[in-house]
Amino acid sequence: MTTTATVPPVPQVPSGPLLSAEGLHVTFPARRGDTAPARAVDGVDLDIRAGEIVALVGESGCGKTTLARSLLGLVPPTAGRVTFTGRPLDYSSRALKAYRKRVQLVLQDPSGSLNPRHTVYDAVAEGLRIHRYGGDEREAVSTALSRAGLRPPERFFLRYPHELSGGQRQRVVIAGALVLEPELIVADEPVASLDASVRGEILALLLRLRSELGLSALVVTHDLGLAWNIADRVAVMYLGRIVETGAVEDVLTAPQHPYTQALLSVLPEAPGDPVVLTGEPPDPSRIPTGCRFHARCQILATGEAERAGVADACRREDLPVLDGGGGAQVACHWARASAVR
Numbered sequence: 001m002t003t004t005a006t007v008p009p010v011p012q013v014p015s016g017p018l019l020s021a022e023g024l025h026v027t028f029p030a031r032r033g034d035t036a037p038a039r040a041v042d043g044v045d046l047d048i049r050a051g052e053i054v055a056l057v058g059e060s061g062c063g064k065t066t067l068a069r070s071l072l073g074l075v076p077p078t079a080g081r082v083t084f085t086g087r088p089l090d091y092s093s094r095a096l097k098a099y100r101k102r103v104q105l106v107l108q109d110p111s112g113s114l115n116p117r118h119t120v121y122d123a124v125a126e127g128l129r130i131h132r133y134g135g136d137e138r139e140a141v142s143t144a145l146s147r148a149g150l151r152p153p154e155r156f157f158l159r160y161p162h163e164l165s166g167g168q169r170q171r172v173v174i175a176g177a178l179v180l181e182p183e184l185i186v187a188d189e190p191v192a193s194l195d196a197s198v199r200g201e202i203l204a205l206l207l208r209l210r211s212e213l214g215l216s217a218l219v220v221t222h223d224l225g226l227a228w229n230i231a232d233r234v235a236v237m238y239l240g241r242i243v244e245t246g247a248v249e250d251v252l253t254a255p256q257h258p259y260t261q262a263l264l265s266v267l268p269e270a271p272g273d274p275v276v277l278t279g280e281p282p283d284p285s286r287i288p289t290g291c292r293f294h295a296r297c298q299i300l301a302t303g304e305a306e307r308a309g310v311a312d313a314c315r316r317e318d319l320p321v322l323d324g325g326g327g328a329q330v331a332c333h334w335a336r337a338s339a340v341r
């Protein structure tokens with residue numbers, strides 16, 4: 001896989017998760033045409049430790065944004081909980097306001113998240129004003145713009161979003177998140193709308209912020225190559241669950257779950273033939289019994305699961321929620337059976 005960002009040294013990571021999902025479920029009421037509620041997040045355990053970058057990957061509709069929004073307190077869980085520094089989130093508006101100062105969202109589309117009538121200065125200062133910042137606003141805005149790589153910052157103060165490139169707009173969005181000096185950012189597809197040439201720059205910026213400020217991040221992405229470039233740990237999500245998680249090198253060089261294997265097999269650099277997933281695209285209002293991936297699983301379809309003696313279990317038994325912490329973990333009967341042989 002190609003590396004587009006230069007990776008700075010990883011800082012010492014203190015133990016204990018900063019942000020955790022514990023048995024998290026988010027279910028939306030059935031929409032017209034659906035026969036059942038949508039279990040968009042269906043039992044997720046996930047830890048993000050201080051100074052760590054975790055990539056959350058999976059195909060469209062698997063529940064990444066819903067999980068990210070729930071971690072930010074924007075969507076209350078139907079069951080389970082979110083904890084920050086060991087304490088469960090308090091969903092009162094005052095507590096959520098304080099929480100969102102410490103955990104900031106960076107959205108996918110910089111044009112959509114910047115008001116076209118606001119200057120860069122006002123866009124970045126907005127968070128300070130919402131939180132009634134008592135310090136020197138101009139100084140804080142300058143620092144945030146510099147940290148986001150817009151230098152000299154004064155040159156950008158009076159510009160409007162349409163006067164900036166896509167990469168510069170994304171940096172303004174990042175500056176707007178940084179100005180409140182958060183401990184963690186949740187970035188939902190932070191480079192999806194950018195040209196390949198500026199993607200690497202934005203990824204390098206996120207890595208630099210981690211190394212200089214100790215900032216932690218959850219980066220939501222479709223793109224496994226991006227996860228490889230930026231993350232310490234990766235969590236692969238399928239139909240509302242994390243099906244594989246572990247250190248990036250482990251998961252991306254030796255994937256255990258057939259779904260992760262299929263995602264990796266279609267990357268341009270991947271050796272061998274791509275695995276074309278068959279079956280219906282995943283629908284959270286119709287989660288199958290047994291392994292939720294079984295109707296599309298290439299290992300089951302080719303008889304490998306049968307040969308390993310796990311095919312019945314694949315069709316019958318839902319797999320336990322992964323604990324979301326430390327080492328590589330996989331929610332697959334066949335992968336587990338293969339590991340013990």
Ligand SMILES: Nc1ncnc2c1ncn2[C@@H]1O[C@H](COP(=O)(O)OP(=O)(O)OP(=O)(O)O)[C@@H](O)[C@H]1O
Pocket residue numbers: 028029031038040058059060061062063064065066067222283284
């Ligand atoms: N408010 C809602 N009401 C009902 N269903 C919803 C709602 N929001 C999301 N969903 C459904 O939940 C599932 C997960 O959506 P989500 O946006 O979290 O996926 P995603 O992984 O972020 O997808 P993408 O990669 O396309 O952004 C989808 O099937 C979606 O249609």
Ligand code: SF4
Pocket residue numbers: 257258259291292293294295297298299300305314315331332333334335
């Ligand atoms: S448990 Fe079975 S069906 Fe599910 S991914 Fe593993 S091999 Fe495939």
Ligand SMILES: [Mg+2]
Pocket residue numbers: 064065066188
């Ligand atoms: Mg999304």
